[in-house]
Amino acid sequence: MSLMNKSKRSRTNRAALLSAVFTLLLAGCASDVNPRVATRPNNDAALTGDLPVNPLQWKVITSAIDKQNSTMYTLFGNDVAVQYARTHAQHDYPAGSTLSLVTWSQQEDPRWFGGNIPSAPKSVEFVAVALGPDKKPTYVYQEFEGSPLKKTSSQESTAPDGRSAYLVNQRAAVMP
Amino acid sequence: MAKPPLRSSVTFLIILGVLFLGMQFLRPELTNPPVKADLQAPPEVKQILRNSCYNCHSNETRLPWYDKVVPAYWIVTSDVTTARQHLNFSELGSLPPAAQKAKLYEAVNQIQLGAMPLPAYTKVHPEATVTEAQLKVLRDYLAPASLTTPAETATANEQYGKWLPNGTNLTQTHLSPNGVPFLPDYKNWKAISSTDRFDNHTMREILGNDIAIKAIAENHINPWPDGTVLAKVTWFQQPDDKGFVHAGAFQQVELMERDSRKYAATGNWGYGRWRGTELKPYGNDAKFDAECVGCHTPVKKNDYVYTMPIAGQGKGQSQ
Structure with missing residues (x-):
């Protein structure tokens, strides 16, 4: 026992x-594995909400940083817009062009002290250029804000003004 | 049960002892060359670096007795030689200020990611471990995110004016010295992240080819599939009079191409860097990429990739 x-x-x-x-x-x-190194996507910066298109599927035209407000921007364009921006110094985008400016708040890059990366998106703006019935271009501006992103503004004009002018007037970053 | 005869184990121990003593005479030379241009930094910063880094990364190596015993001595000698090649605080002061800062940022990042001091070293020398409080002192010393000094707007404008009508006009193959090809289509890839690098006044867009984008959408990013290519496009920060920073002159584009056969020797990734609008391949010879691998090793467990791709790739229509 x-x-x-x-x-x-x-x-x-x-x-x-x-x-x-x-x-x-x-x-x-x-x-x-150091937690800073552990594999993960940047979920904070994902564009969630009811956007008509996902600008991350487009190409980069340029980017900018607002140091005072700790935000960073990337200006995207569809094929028509990118083709135009990379070959013209003017800002008369042809019909069919759509630009999108994504504004992210910044966070410290956990993997590189000395760098900031996108955190939560603050806004996503679109300008679509179309031909009106009089064969003149119309600029349709839309803005999405918040988390998840919701439409907060929508305007149509025959000439770029305010924010739509701001988007249209950015020049393409040099990419040889 | 048969026991091994006592005599033979004694003989064995004696042979081991003689071998051990004999080995002590095989001593590669480890000298302390004169300190030429020691890093100048505030005392609280210097004290941390001296305590945790200087034993390998300076010409002021002081070995405790147990590091002088072979075979530990062999490891230490080899480590110190490699360490001094990579970063030597006794010579750092001779570099231009910006280059010194870049080295310090890299050092802080190596510490922060747990790559330095070498974990094997701190196991034997726990006193060299950099504490959280010490790391903060180092970060605070480097942190003042000095506002970018206005870059030469003229340079950026001139570059833009030349690029616009011509686009990319490559007359050569533009292979990186290690054989990594330049892929001019990088500019049409999708963005996976961006960085505001206040440590060197640049800004970057990180782009990925279709294989990379699919891997992100399917969350297969460790390891990344072969055929993945990531591009990092860098511009100098160009502040305007309102403190707003634009993408200024193009500095370089860097590619990381994954191929576990072709690039097995460099962690399955091929690294290339092309500078300026003439896209001059960076590096003097095929071995230049040791620099790339060295900097990416702290993120080896993330398949050598620093970028954390923005989630949600592949969602939503493109047109």
């Missing part, structure tokens, strides 16, 4: 010891 108990106990002990070792090994592996 006592013998059986002993062997049972030793088996239990061995199992406990093994699981302890295993746990330690696992913990060792997990703590091995």
Whole structure:
């Protein structure tokens, strides 16, 4: 009886010891990766909400930083707009062009002290150039704000004004 | 049960002892060359660097007795030689101020990411560990995000004026010295992130080819699939009179191309950098990329990639 108990106990002990070792090994592996290095996407900066299109699917025209407000911008364009911006110093985008300015608040890059990266999006603006019935261009401006992004502004004009002028007047960043 | 004869184990120990003593005479030379241009920094910063870095990264190496015993001594000698090649605080003062700052930022990042001091080193020398409080002292010393000095607007304008009508006019193949090809279509790839680098007054867009974008959408980014290419496009920060910073003159484009066969020797990634609008390949010889690998090693466990791609790739229509 006592013998059986002993062997049972030793088996239990061995199992406990093994699981302890295993746990330690696992913990060792997990703590091995510095949390700054651990693989993850930047979920904070995702454009969530009801946008008509995802500007991240377009091409980059230029970017900017507002140091005082700690925000960063990227101006995207669809193919028509990008083709025009990269070959013209003027700002008369042809019909079919759409520009989109995404504004993100900034966060410190956890993997590089000395750099800031996008955090939550603050706004996404669009300017679409279309031909009106009189064959003159119309500029349709839309703005989305908040989290998730919701439409807060929509205007149409025959000439770029205010924010739509701001978007249209940016010059393309040099990309040889 | 047969026990091994006592005599043979004694003989064995004696042989080991003799070998150990004999090994002590195989001593590669480790000298302290004169300190030419020691880094100038506030005393509280210097004290941390001296305590945690100088034993390998300076000409003031002071080895405790247990590091002088072979085979530990061999490891230490080799580590110190490599360390001095990469960063030597005794010579850092001779570099231009911006280059000194860049080295210090890299050092702080190596510490912050747990790559330095080498974990194997701090196990034996726990006193060299950089504490959170010490890391803060180093960060605060570098932190003042000095507003960018107005860059030469004229340079940026001239560059833009020349680029606009011509686009890319490559007359050569533009291979990086290590064989990584330049891919002129990088500018049409999708953005995966951007960075505001206040440490060197640049700003970057990080772009990915279709394979990269698909990998992000499917969350397969460690490891990234072979065929992935990431591009980092860098411009100098160009502040306007309202403190607003625009993308100024183009500085360079860098590519990381993943191919586990072609680039097995450099962690499965091929690195290339092309400078200026003439896209001059960076590096003097095929081995130049040791610099790239060195800087990316702290993020080895993230498949050597620093960029955290913005989530939501592949969602939403493009037109």
